[in-house]
Structures are given as C-alpha cells and as structure tokens.
Amino acid sequence: MTQFDYDLFVIGGGSGGVRAARIAAAEGGARVGLAEESRMGGTCVIRGCVPKKLMVYASEFPGQIEDARAYGWDVQARGFDWDRFRTTLEAELMRLETAYRSTLKNAGVTIHDARATVLDPHTVQLASGQRFTTKHILIATGGRPFVPDVPGADLAITSNEIFHLPALPKRALVVGGGYIASEFACILNGLGVETTQYYRGAQILRGFDDEACGHVANAMLAAGIEIHCGTDVLRLERAGAAIRAVATDGLEASFDLVLYATGRMPNSAGLGLEALGVALGQNGEVKVNDWSQTAVPSIYAVGDVTDRVNLTPVAIREGHAFADTVFRGVPTRFEHVNIASAVFTQPELGAMGLTEEEARALGPTEVYVASFRPMKTLFAGRQDRVLMKLLVSVESRRVLGCHVVGAGAGEMIQLVAIAIGMGATKEDFDRTVAVHPTMAEELVTLRKPTRVI
Numbered sequence: 001m002t003q004f005d006y007d008l009f010v011i012g013g014g015s016g017g018v019r020a021a022r023i024a025a026a027e028g029g030a031r032v033g034l035a036e037e038s039r040m041g042g043t044c045v046i047r048g049c050v051p052k053k054l055m056v057y058a059s060e061f062p063g064q065i066e067d068a069r070a071y072g073w074d075v076q077a078r079g080f081d082w083d084r085f086r087t088t089l090e091a092e093l094m095r096l097e098t099a100y101r102s103t104l105k106n107a108g109v110t111i112h113d114a115r116a117t118v119l120d121p122h123t124v125q126l127a128s129g130q131r132f133t134t135k136h137i138l139i140a141t142g143g144r145p146f147v148p149d150v151p152g153a154d155l156a157i158t159s160n161e162i163f164h165l166p167a168l169p170k171r172a173l174v175v176g177g178g179y180i181a182s183e184f185a186c187i188l189n190g191l192g193v194e195t196t197q198y199y200r201g202a203q204i205l206r207g208f209d210d211e212a213c214g215h216v217a218n219a220m221l222a223a224g225i226e227i228h229c230g231t232d233v234l235r236l237e238r239a240g241a242a243i244r245a246v247a248t249d250g251l252e253a254s255f256d257l258v259l260y261a262t263g264r265m266p267n268s269a270g271l272g273l274e275a276l277g278v279a280l281g282q283n284g285e286v287k288v289n290d291w292s293q294t295a296v297p298s299i300y301a302v303g304d305v306t307d308r309v310n311l312t313p314v315a316i317r318e319g320h321a322f323a324d325t326v327f328r329g330v331p332t333r334f335e336h337v338n339i340a341s342a343v344f345t346q347p348e349l350g351a352m353g354l355t356e357e358e359a360r361a362l363g364p365t366e367v368y369v370a371s372f373r374p375m376k377t378l379f380a381g382r383q384d385r386v387l388m389k390l391l392v393s394v395e396s397r398r399v400l401g402c403h404v405v406g407a408g409a410g411e412m413i414q415l416v417a418i419a420i421g422m423g424a425t426k427e428d429f430d431r432t433v434a435v436h437p438t439m440a441e442e443l444v445t446l447r448k449p450t451r452v453i
Helices: 014-026 042-047 047-068 083-108 179-190 210-222 312-327 357-360 376-381 409-421 426-431 440-444
Strands: 006-011 030-035 110-112 116-120 121-125 131-139 144-145 171-175 195-201 224-229 232-238 242-247 254-255 257-260 264-268 299-301 341-343 349-353 365-372 385-392 398-403
Touching: 006 014, 006 116, 006 224, 006 312, 014 083, 014 131, 014 144, 014 312, 030 083, 030 376, 042 242, 042 376, 047 179, 047 376, 083 110, 116 264, 121 210, 131 312, 171 179, 171 242, 179 257, 179 365, 210 224, 210 357, 210 385, 210 398, 224 254, 242 257, 242 376, 264 299, 341 409, 349 409, 357 365, 357 385, 357 398, 385 426, 385 440, 398 409, 409 440, 426 440
Parallel strands: 006 030, 006 131, 030 110, 131 299, 171 195, 171 257, 195 224
Antiparallel strands: 116 121, 121 131, 144 264, 232 242, 242 254, 341 349, 349 398, 365 385, 385 398
C-alpha cells in the first residue's frame, strides 16, 4: 500500500479550502497540508466581502447622521478620517487572518506559506522546491479581478487595492456594472468622493431582476452618482496628477482614481493542471462533476476557481461536501439551486429564486409589487423608496422568486430564502401574520397581483 505524506493537500487558503481542510482533519481524521501563497482567508476575508462590508458601513453614516438631526439629535459630521478607518480595518483583517490560522492549526492542519503547484496526480511542489506526496489534492485557489486590455489600463486599480489607498480621491471613475462595481460606486459616493460609473451594458446589475435593478440605479442617481450605461473606456492616459478617461461615447473626463470592476477570472494558471489532463474551461475555470471531482480522480476543486456560483457561502458548502464525501464517508453533493444573494449597494438588493424575466419563460406567473417610502426615512424627510416583489406560479402557487430593495434587504432575503427553499406557496405567505411596523411585513400583505405574465 502506497504511503503518502498527506491524505489531503489543499492549494488555497480561502473560504472553501479552509473549510475542506478543517473538516477533513478534525472530523475525518485525515492528515492535511494546506498551501497559501498570500494571506490566509482568501478573497472574502482579506480583499472582498469583509473589508467591503465594513466600508459599506462607513459610507452609510452621512445619511444616518442627517436622519439623527431630523430625529432631534444635535449632531454633525466633521469629516471622514480615512487614515483612521484604514488602520482599524487592517487590524481587523489581521485579527481574522490569525483566527483562520488558529482554526486550521487546532484542527491539525499543517500550513505552508508558499505557492504550490501540482506535479502529478499525487505530488505537489512548493515554490521552495519542497515536494509532498498526497492521496488527494484539492484546488481552491479562487479568482482574481479581470482588467480588459485597453491602453493605459496600468493606471487603474482593482478591488484588490481599493482597501489600501493612501488617501481618498476627490473624483473617481468605476468601470463595470456588476455588483462589485455598483457597491464600490456607492461606497465611494457615501465617503464623499465625486463618483462616476461607466458600464457597457444597458442596465447595471445584469442578471438580477430588471425592475429591482432599475430601482437601485434610480436611487444611485438620486444620491449623486453619475451612471453612464452603454459606455466603456477606450483608453486611459496620464493628465498631470489626474487620469483622463476617453470613452466609447466620445466623453472625456479626468479622475483622481479609476477602479476597474469588470468581472473576475479563475486562478488556475500555472498550477500544472492541464498537463495532467485536468480540463479547463474557456475562462480557465476548472471543470468538475457534481462531486467537485476533476477528470483526474485524485484531484478535486471547489470555489471560484470552478466558476459555478461565485459566492463565499457556496465555496464553503462545496468544501464541506467534498470533505464529507471523501473523508467522512458521507456522500454529499451540493446542489447549486435556491441560493439567495445580496448586493450591498445603497439601497441594498436582496434576491432569491427566479427573476421576472426568468419566470416569464416557465409559464403564467403572478407578479406582486409594492413600492413605498419607509417609515424611518420618511419621518426624516428623505425620498427613499423600498421595493418588494414576489413572483408566484399560477399553476402550483409556489413562490418562485423574491426581490427586495431597501435597507436591510440582505437580512430579509436570508429568512425568505428558507421559505422559498421549502416550497412555500403564496397562501403560506398570506397565512403569516405581519410583524408591525416593519418593512418586511409587506411581503405577507401583498394581496392582489400587479400583473400576470
């Protein structure tokens, strides 16, 4: 019987890889090694979800301070101290990274702070040249920001660098229309930066419900963000201390910062996978089956490097399912369906299930919509509007989708996702007594469909 150095070697210390390593070692009794060439925690913890959400919180305070005055509080904003925030943010990320390392070590995982590549189906090599044999290999290297090949692209930054700026710019251009671009446009605007967003498509947040996207876009415009759809960058060029952006629609403008948020690519290059027969897709994504197994039986992959559903909780569930299957004797396939998501724009967008556009293709569907001014900001004199939307199958009466735009939408959609995932019908929603006064009560008081499609 072949004796390996490890039962499992994980390449990548992000959410999916860490979960798989921990479960395999602590609950599966496996000898596990993990290699991470950067900081432990991966995109989500170090340069994604966590620091972004903290920046979202920071950017929301100007509106909250205005509301406080309307409610009788004698307060005023004296300016935002970016240096102080950044220092505290970096300390928090260090704390989280330390916690990730402690979790792995306590589970018995051996950590290698180095880049690793795959030499054969059972051998990995560190950048130092050190080699280890392993029964199983898990690729969990995540993704990286994609920047189009346009002249002057080196003048721009990506979401990787946004958290470490030496100072906030006065004027910023965000290029892209997805959730990352739209979130950072709102963050920068909330922190007092004059913000412009270019997107080559017809509407930002493509892939989400069109009506909900329009609601978010209108709120962003009302907040002072300049959104130019059908517009892309032809080139960037230095203009003194500024960056001049020349756009496809003929517009030329200067900015102090240009942020590209135009999608992400799987981190699969240079790992040695293709030479072993591991299939990669056209964007470099590692091809896997329902069990996260590649064409090479001993090599698996989870998370964004597979480009299935690129969300941190999904990577965690994929990693857990892999460890359960291979090391705990509990065959588990993670089904990539009924996955709720939230976009932390201002206002937030929470989504679960089908969009109206998707539901239309399945058959007759009732569309329930409510749009109203929420009590909290209505009292403060703001013009904010909340959108609540349910999509219901005429035939089965099941709720096919729910879309919420407003403060706390992410929190609401998490709970709605449980009901929809269980197959709740419109009548189940109707039987639920409202919690009053809340915004979420609208989801159980929608009586008549706005339209049937």
